Amino acid sequence: MEVPQIQDISLAHQSVNWGTYSVMDLLASLYIFFAFPSVVWEDLFIALLIGNLLGLAINRTTKWIRVEYTDAGEKKQLAYFADGSLLGWSGIFGGTKILFKKLKGE
Secondary structure, three states: OOOOEEEEEEEEOOOOOHHHHHHHHHHHHHHHHHHOOOOOHHHHHHHHHHHHHHHHHHHHHOOEEEEEEEOOOOOEEEEEEOOOOHHHOOOOOOHHHHHHHHHHOO
16 A cells, blocks of 8 residues: 655644535434424424534534645545544544644644
């Protein structure tokens, strides 16, 4: 296996995947429609809105390590990763920033 040529390492936020949000909203709406037919649609809309806003807030506060590299075909690529220890909670407690500093040699 070839090690790619790393161009840059930085802390960043991942972009929002609006397609995933749309699909999950649709699936949640269909599930609630069939499982709980007496639900008021305004309440469902408010619940989805609150869920989406919470998801967006979490997205904005979650830092990822962003690695720009050149693959074997000389094409620029991006990879994002975070510290997933402590069952995924380490990143929230600063694990990703510590990992980033180690990668940067700080």
